[in-house]
Amino acid sequence: MQPEAKDPEEDSVWEEPPSMLWGLDPMFNAFTRLYVKDILQMRESCQVSGIYFYNSHPIFKVDVLGTVVYKREREDFFCYGVDDGTGVINSLCWKDEPWREQGDPATPGARSFGSSAREDFNPANELKKLRQAQHSSSHLEIGELLRVRGPVKTSRQQREIMASTYYKVSDPVMAVQISWMMEVPQLYRQCYDKPFHLDSSAQNPNIQGGSASYLLGRATRILKDFLKEKEVTRFRPYDVQDLLQPLVSRQPQKTAAEQVHIQWEEQEPEAGPSSGPPTSFKQLRELLQKSLQILQDEGLVFRKVKCQDEVYHVTERDKDLLMAIRDILREDCRREKYAEKGCHILHILSSVRQRYSRNVSKAALELVLKALECNSDIISTSDSHYTIL
């Protein structure tokens, strides 16, 4: 009988995500390298038995490397006790059919050495050698190193690993164990200890837009297509705001109170009495800001002058910027210093920032340089050097 969680308040604070969404967590499908201590302590799911939770991640199968500290052999399987330094866990390792009929594999070994000295390839001997290898890889003694991978099961009130793969690890100078000791804390810090975040939109399957990152991706796509089709050179946020309206208006209400108020079948959030324009407008503003930031980071747009008036310039269509870069290259490549090799991109960047605008990012500059090169105005002399043609 699993005892109740020590701190009942913890339970009420954290709820399991619905089982349908567990597949969204990449850890669910991986053989997680948890410490045995954590495998033994992780809480079992209330929804599906056989699935466990570590730090809000649904865990199904694990990967353990440890020393065999006890061994029980039956006709069909081994039960190895694996100790990885943090805990000891049972590991149920089924025996393979093919070599179970083998007698003592030691004697054939001596004979097969003699025959392998001959030139001919003897399949029967090779098969025998293979069986011996399989046998030695699955028969372990106490003190040997075992690698086990498989799902965790609770059987007779004990947690154990039902090995889907297991083998003896030859580690004469402890290289494998040392690298495991170095890697696992990293895995914990980078993956396992980071909580599994589910967007509230992902939890509600009624939303057509899906998760926030999906929405953001669509928003940036819409903006990019618009800027390209209409050959926009400059714009302000409110010029493009309406483009993102359809993405936002599909989001239904988030709170239960608001849901109760929706009487209409059309699910128009703006029409709902408790939601109204302010909520969706705020979402729209947020989405717009995030999308514009992404476009800036990618270098597609930039703000020539940072002031109250938010004007965005589309990088590739800014004629002044193009001319400024061409002038820089034309003048500097006349100088002896740059004549042969051309100007380094960072030199160009600092010149552009001095002459034209402080807010031109490296990403934006790279876009323009690529455009100029495609146009045969300039040419790259090396990975990061350019010269005028």
Added chain:
Amino acid sequence: MSPAVFHFLWEVNFGAVKEGDSVRTFGRLVSYQPEESKATLSIQHAARQHQVVVQTTFVEPFDPIIGAQYIVLGEIEKAEGGDGVMVHARVLNCVDGVNLALLQRGVNEQRSYFRERGESKGDAATAAQQRAPL
């Protein structure tokens, strides 16, 4: 069965592990007395030699390579004569050629992770509350 946590020889000697608990440690084999089933492991640390006696009854017969690095897994018991502790080995493996500095780093890396985790117990505690009896 308690897990054999990694400890350094000098920690074992200073009583870092409780009597009866399992431990995993390593050192150079300096002597072996088969009649008494006793081996001595030694390691150099902070300009001092640290030694611990290992009871080898469970792991005999083994091929003793004096001077080679060994790793031992076993229970802590009071040493005969009442002075200090000894390890009753269940596993005694030769690991000669091991990179000692790297091994030490590995152990410390694991420890510092557990220390970090212990400090932020609040987050980890969400899932770590149930204990399965062994």
